[in-house]
Amino acid sequence: MRLAIWILGVLACANAAMMAVDLGSQFFKIAIIKPGTGLEIAFNEQSKRKTPSAVAFTDEGERLFGDAAVSYATKYPQRSFLDVRTLLGACSSSAEDPAKCIRTNATVHIGEEEHQYPTEVLAAMILAQAKKFASASLDSSLDIVRDSVITVPSWFGQVQRAALVDASKLAGLNPPVLINTNTATALKMLFDSKEKSLNQTVLIYDVGSSSASASVLQISKTQGKTDEVLTVDALAHAWDTELSGRALDEILANYVAEKFDETRAGSDSVKNIPRVMARLRKEVQRLREVLSANTEAVFNVGSLHDDQDFRLQISRSEFESLAGHLFDRVKIPVEKALKDANVSTKDLGAVVPYGGVSRIPLIQVRLLETLGLESLTKSVNTDEGAVFGALWYGASLSSLVKSRKVDVVEHLPDSISVAVGRDNSSKKVEPQLSRLFTSGSKTPQRKTINFKRMGDFNLTLFADNQEPPIAEYMIGNVASVIGKMKDNSTVIPPKISITFNLDKAGLFEIYKAEATIEESVWVEKVVNATESATPTQSSGETQSEETSESVSPEETADAEPTSNNTKVERTMQTVVHRVNLSKSLDRNANALASRRMSPSDLARAKQILYKLDEKDRKRKERSDALNSLESSIFKLREELYNEELEKVSTEEERDSIRAKLMEEEDWIFDADKATTQDFTSKEKKLREMVGRLNFRLSELSSRPEAVENLKRAVEYSRTASADIRQLHEEKNSPELPKIEAFINELEETSKFLEDSLASQSGKTDMDDPAFRSADLDSRTQALTKGLTRLTKLRLPTPAPSPSEDDTPGRVEGGESSAPTEESASETGEPTPEEKEDL
Template sequence: MRISLFAASAMLCIVGGLFAQVNAKAILGVDLGSLYMKVALVQRGAPLEIVTNLHSKRKTEQMVLFDQGTRFYGADANGLLARKPTKTPVAMTVVLGRDDEHPTVKVLTERHYPLTPKYNATRFGSYFVVDGKDEYTPEELTAMLLNHAEEITVAYGKEKGHILGEIRDCVLTVPSFATQAERRALMDAAKLGNFNVLSLIDENTASALNFGMDKVYEEPQIILFYNLGASSLQVSVIKFHSYEMKEGKLSKKTKTVGSIEVLGKAWDSTLGGLAFDNRLVEYLADHFNAEWNKARGHDKDVRTIPRAMTKLRIQANKVKHVLSANAEIPVHMDSLHDDMSLSLHITRAKFEELCEDLMDRAVAPVHAAIKSAGLELKDITAIEMIGGGMRVPKVRAGLSAALDDKELGMHINSDESMALGASFFGANISTAFRVRHVGLTDINPFPIAVSLAELEAKEPKEGEEVWSKEATIFATNGKTGVKKSIAFTHDQDLHCALDYADADTLPEGSSSELQRYKVTGVAAFAKEMEEKGLGKPKVTLQFELTHSGITELVKAEAAVVETYTVEEEVEVEDEEEGDDKKEEAEAEAKEEETTDEDKSNETKTEEEEPKKKKTKLVEKIFGIRSKKPAFWTPKEKKRTIKKTLDVESYYVGKIRPLTEELMAESKAKLDYLNQKDKERIELEEAKNRVESYIYKIKNKLIDDEENIAKVSTEEQREELRKLSADGEDWLYDDGYNADLKTMEAKFAELSEPAEKVWFRVAEMSDRPAAVKEMTKKLEKVEELMMKWKDSMPQITDEEKADVTDKVTAVRTWLSEKEAEQEKLASHEDPAFTSAEVPVQTKSLERLISKLMKKPKPKPVKEEKNETATEGSNETKAENAEEKDGEDKDAEASSTQEEVKEEEEKKDEEEKKEEETTKEDGYAAETGDEL
């Protein structure tokens, strides 16, 4: 199946150009790994980009630290992890949709994580106990991470000048082997975080999308994607090719677009970078135990000390990274535990020896993925390496040998390609974005079957079997984003079970149960049809396998086909060809007795024959019923009676999605924590304001001492010094645990007297400047009025008087205020401020602007007065008769000259008016700039 997919150019400016054409919201592509979280942002008018967090890093540690009512994320939590491991849950996405006995969850205990999940039978899910008291589910912790992703995105947007608004749409990545329970748990987590999940996308598929978004291959290319991440290994075989499609719905032109098709998948769900880290952790722990027990004379194991083991895990990860590029590394950990330090050298050869069996496991999924795709090694065109584990040299060497020394490509960012691909996918499936096309076909590696039984099972009669049906509706490696239906005849309500068809194909520890449905309304519909004498209904159930890899029953319907009889009127084609022999005989007898007059009538009838044909044609076209004889005959018809059935869904098994009640409970918990964080942030900001203002008072009294002395008394300055000193003492004593209201009151106590002094200092220069500017405006108005007599004759004396009155009023106000100010001491509040001065001329400026727009009156045309005598008129008349042609030409020429003179005069007046206006310095629209 092909779907339209974003295939932007590698040039970011082109991507931005595509987005600028639409009005779109921001969409996040979030790669929720087991160790780090990466966030990609796609929005209108900007290129696709990776979001940097509050520490300017492109990836964020996947952990949350709970400490004294405060939550810390990312680097802030990681910095305190070694000191507070029991307060910092990590790898919460690994636990989503899994119980405490799941192999990928049990491995957390094996790797000495201090916080491991427990199972809650009431909630049908796992949970973490933080600091020995607070319980949090993996869904709640993941929701917190997603909220933090939104927080860092908003902060990033502000830094870049983006207006993002509320971000709700997202696409999340999941491992290729994630089952439906795990996918639903992730969607529940996103819902808790108030996110709208547009889709889930497999990690390798997202990377392939990022790799091929700007590529169009003429010849098909089959590329193997090898993804060795922190907690798992995933291998996908993906075909890149192209196809032709129309440029538009109405266009006949075609264009070539790229296409991506997933052919096969394989994995190792517990083999990842952390597995290699753990081999180093065990080696370091054994080395420390030997020295510790020898020095202290006891037999203890450092593995029982959470803080020490957390330090070792952090150190092991650093050692692995160094050995990826170096042959050896010295390790020294001062005071690891019990005042004992750890010191040793580790070589790359030793590291590879410790991980030898892991190297073999790292190759096995490659062959499994190729086999799953139905291909051979020779069919693979290229290999692309992604994920952090690909940096281990031994892994690269073993993989290259297993693939006949094929080149291991690293053409995309191994850490960021999944987040970028997810955001591309989100841009495509969101209706807010207009994007180019790339075909995409993903597959579901697990076959899915449906089982049907009667809802209320009855004892079968002798010789009968209990009614049931089973069918595999989605096969292994079947395409996602498709719907399939099953149909059968039945008359009882149904129980429908959706399960994975082959438990052997599932990752170890996964449950095969998916969802259960009660389909009712069949029996009642069947009874109703039986009373009408109809047969059993045909039941149709439609299932959908979404692009998110989730299968659901989306439609249930029952139908019966009813056959019924109706009487239809059948018309005789021609009246003369009827079967009535009597009428035919009468017509023949009448024809024999035809007289001349009858022949005349017959001729007339023949003349009317074309009219009859025309009438028949009109009746045929417009469906007009002719007045021909007809008869009624029975005819069978069929109609389908449909009934939409009621469907109630529920879940079984040890792990189940959140119910509405549990969702509301978790949401209330998160809202409470969010409110606490908000109050904490507001309190911290208020505390910072108080502290900053204390230092502002102290510094300003010293730095601007001369000016402050001009507008304040010694008593006022001493009061400010005392306020700042007392405020500082209070802040680090009683104010240390003060609430927000108290902190805001303290800020007001400090700022109100100080701001009055700062204001008077500013007004020493601002007020005279404002007065000077207003005086210039008034003088300019008076100069303008002097020119109005010649340049603006349309302004009346009354209007000029109004302007004069307003100018006088402003001068009077200014004179009174200056007189009041002279009576005040410099340390008193001023009689008027610089902000009040410009306001006084606003009404005057509006009036000037209005008058400048007043149009001039149109010039009055002068009529020529004839003073010639009667005799001369007669002479002119005679001359006109004699020189008729000559006078007509002269008259036309005279008229043209008059028109030309009038136009030139008008242009000259307009030019003069324009020059006068420019000279005055005012335009009609700029009167408010006086």
């Protein structure tokens, strides 16, 4: 209800839509916003509110998503990826340099071939599914979804966030807005609050499938000049990737496997069988969820291995004992987040558990013990709070949707510095170090540093206390600014300005790099002898890539006369030369940014996705054609038992069609190599066979009325056209040929009807009709339209007889105005004699 009230604040200003994706490691949820409807969850193809973040490949190369991929993984785990998000930014040690971490691709064996897919491609597949579900939830009149907001865990670094941006581009989305999951959850809390004024410190504790995180946030609601301003200030984030739902499931799966091994004395442990363990991991997840609500649960799986069923009862206390070391880690991110935010427990206004795993009772108990509290705030939907909060954030940033003002502030966990290398002309070796952003700096922001270099140089971005560095760049084109000088015999180093950008997503980039150099030059100007020789200052800097501009006059030389009225003045001016520098990422360096996809990598990835999409499209077309053929066979067989159809067909005809249906049904079972065209062609032929009988039945019903209508039309048209012809003959009308043409058409139609009825008289209801009722209907309409046109033909109108008032030459006052012969000739009108001749 509260959400519906806030929805009233969303006004449509464009025919567009936006989606938010809560991209979890196990499930993803989608919320959409569109003009006039507000916020809503987008359902998947199974009408579910959340979808597994999974993709799998069959041995034939078909892609499976969601629940289908999860089910497939229990049989073929080697071709299944159940946690695509965690794969983003993954790397492995280089064989040549163990200290260097290089990109890791996902390997898939399809048949005899091995395929290497960048992890961004797998993530793009998931996001494309989200886009598909969102588009399906929108009206067809709307454009497809392009704008998106995606939640990310707070522990996502530069590599993972950049990889997610690249994956979004591959999925056909605009660069997304990224927001931390806990920040989005706090924003949802703020929107749900009924308080008119609010200023509160909250702790969000999220335990998901792959990690646990704690965030301390300051949320406030204030009244602006025209509307409320909602602010979420993320004071600190902390996390623990060891405590997770997947880690708990692994403990349960190993425990169940050990118990199952005890029933198979002397056999190898099923722990070494990937297929069995994949199935166990899926089943124990349900077991864990049951134990969150009940003190006991039963694990019962048929044919777990070697056709052996297995049943095991486990209590909540046993589970808590097995995973005790993980439950003890609940306090780790909580204590760190409070310390980093410089906040004590008594300052907290609310502690909110979030995420599906946070429902485990012992996790909530440990959380209360750590904070010394008696209760938790459970007003936020632990499944959908983040996706709605993310969508509100996106709406506040979009120009397509009007929403209340939202201000989200994030802080850098570590300081960011830059090391600027020396150029070749420098005697110094050590790079210049400069602090760009200090720990706790707000995002987004920009920072510009200035220094001098004579030639090209490199620079390195790095975060304190982190390895490897963020990125290494080569800055070039410095010498070009020196080449623009008129006198470069004595040159001072150009001034270099580098602007760094830290965006809302926490990503760093070089926003702008330029070099400037000044020189004094003599400038000559021809002026009138009487004019002032004072020069004017340049109008300012331009935005072109390479510019030279006058800055200020320094000195004026003696003028040299050129004529009586003019002279040449020489003025010393300072000219600024400006050049945009090139900046290229060093992809061979051991830096985080080196793991990003290059432009050529992105181009290849697009081709991979295009080919996979085309295969899926053709596969779907074939599947739809096959399903349509099977459905048609079933429906057509049922139609043959229609009593009405028996009136217009013989038993032999129906048996022949039934035999053909059976033949095609048997053919389907061996049609593994059949094409889409094969299915559609066979379906068309079968429909034509039964359609022939349906046509007879339809004609049997419609023929009498069609014949009667045409007979009446012929009779009426014959009578009416005869009357019309008589009227026009009396007036010697020029329209008679049209009337005769209609009468000829009428007689031809009458003969057609007679011949058709004669042909039909020799046929039974079980024969194909001699003519179609539709042909008679069209002729009836033609006669009706033709007769309507005849009735609109105009009869000739006789010329009116002259009256006294119309006598030529009579004008008011009794005077004649008839022209003389001379005047008539001059005007070009015929004289009375000429009229007689005429």
